[in-house]
Amino acid sequence: MFRTSYPKIFQMNILIKSAKIIAPNQSYNQQVKDILIIDGKISKIEDHIKPEIEIKEISLDNLHVSQGWFDCSVSFGEPGFEDRETIENGLNTAALSGYTAVAVNPNTQPVADTNADIGFIKSKGADKATSLYPIAALTSLSHGVDLAELFDMKNAGAVAYGDYQKPIENPNLLKIALQYTQNFDGLVLSFPMESKVIGKGVVNEGITSTKLGLKGIPALSEELQIVRDLFILEYTGGKLHIPTISTKLSVELIKQAKDKGLDVSCSVALANLILNESELEDFDTNYKLLPPLREEADRKALVEGVKHGVIDLVTTDHNPIDVENKNVEFDHALYGTIGLEASFGLLLQEFPLEKVIKILTSGKERFAIPQEEIAVGNKANISLFNPDSSYEFSKSDILSFSKNCAYTGKQVKGKTYGIIANNRIALKSSLSK
Incomplete structure (x- = not known):
């Protein structure tokens, strides 16, 4: 290999x-x-x-x-998916892509849902140029049933809690999580997806999905979940982060919540900021992403959300997938693209340099990570x-083990x-x- x-x-x-x-x-x-x-x-x-x-x-x-860059959502695979990416090579890729710190998702097998798991990930990332900060699973095994050992994992080095790309289906579980984490200033992540609305959807619901004959993921699935989560946050208090929003209305909902004074932040994935659903016309599975690529109007609204500070962080949502799970029929391919290597050059196509640096250096405080000017x-x-x-x-610019990149040729x-x-x-x- x-x-x-x-x-x-x-x-x-x-x-x-x-x-x-x-x-x-x-x-x-x-x-x-x-x-x-x-x-x-x-x-x-x-x-x-x-x-x-x-x-x-x-x-x-x-x-x-500039001061060091930070990415709030990357996946490296290890433990369990080392063929996709090891922690060592992932941190090497991040370093050469300009990132001095990354928050790493529990997108592993087993998921990081105990203090021992967090300790293992921290030890694998020790003594590297790029600092690794683990995001712990919110629920045991990321099954969405019982809360994991949140306080113990904080003591082991976890900076936030969330089940990667899995929604919190039980609203009472989110309520309890937001109440419990206030005892130690914990940050709860809630992926914005109503799974019953999505069904078997794989791309944005609209003209493109109809034309391609692919089942659609409606914007409603994201927006319903965000509305629910914001109502719960208003009731409980606490700190909520909504990762990778993708629709125009989602931006508006977050703005309204911030205007109310709720302690909520959100991010957008690089792909949703740069690309739209027109990329899907060749059925290239590198564009099978979650959230899906949306309409151009949504993309433009996300750009405006970043410009005006409604969207707090831009993440590469770097997610290496092995070729066996990408080189298959579109319906069966796994979601995800790598993005660390291309992120700086793509952002400069959309924003002026100083704004790009603001984007790349934002978010550490939200995740309780030190920032050095x-x-x-x-x-x-x-x-x-x-x-x-x-x-x-x-492809020669790709440093990751996996090559599932939505930006090749851009x-x-x-x-x-x-x-x-x-x-x-x-x-x-x-x-x-």
């Missing part, structure tokens, strides 16, 4: 030369500076720094930097990139070099000396 070679990872003192800092609303924004990093901390930020000790110098074409005295947690490189994204703008974080450098091998 093809395996991506790992980047050179260094642990030493570093001098970043002539980097343009993109840090919206911070003091060094849009300034070109040298950045000296000693023992993992930023020691100096000046126009020109001449090192007085042995140093590793980083000087790259059109180098831009680029400032003297702070730990170095930095993403390195070139925003002006336009190219066609191809035009992108901007390339990532890697990251500096956790007193390590992860650079693409062609750049490492």
